[in-house]
Amino acid sequence: MATPERKIPAPETNPETKPFWEAAAQGRLLVKKCVTCGQAHFYPRAICPFCGSDKTEWVTASGRGTVYSYSVMRRVPVPYALAYVTLEEGVSMMTNIVDCDLDAIRIGGGVRRQAVYIFGDRVGFLDRCLDSVLAKANFLRQVA
Numbered sequence: 001m002a003t004p005e006r007k008i009p010a011p012e013t014n015p016e017t018k019p020f021w022e023a024a025a026q027g028r029l030l031v032k033k034c035v036t037c038g039q040a041h042f043y044p045r046a047i048c049p050f051c052g053s054d055k056t057e058w059v060t061a062s063g064r065g066t067v068y069s070y071s072v073m074r075r076v077p078v079p080y081a082l083a084y085v086t087l088e089e090g091v092s093m094m095t096n097i098v099d100c101d102l103d104a105i106r107i108g109g110g111v112r113r114q115a116v117y118i119f120g121d122r123v124g125f126l127d128r129c130l131d132s133v134l135a136k137a138n139f140l141r142q143v144a
């Protein structure tokens, strides 16, 4: 089921997050990972929030994750789903879930992240719902 288009304001960028947005414009999702303690973190920042090390690096995320929590906004002209998704890399990100039945979203359900909307020179991420094995199989065939 296609989600109707909704206008979303452009995200703010700064020098610390510039590589994140440049990669996003190329369709890649980056997360920061600490070289010292090995933990990934989000939002992107130069100092590891777990151990305080300044030895962090960018890694490309798989884009696969599960719904940690979500809320469906219905008192608006175009209903939409906001969610926190935990990526396989261990970080959680806020996102919109699109192209699925909003009533089918479940905590623990699978999602596949994709860069699908563009604001001028910036790109944001949306997640596609993979809430059932059948839906997942169908989607994987579409993108393969």
Ligand SMILES: [Zn+2]
Residues within 6 Å of the ligand: 034, 035, 036, 037, 038, 039, 048, 049, 050, 051, 052, 053
């Ligand atoms: Zn660390």
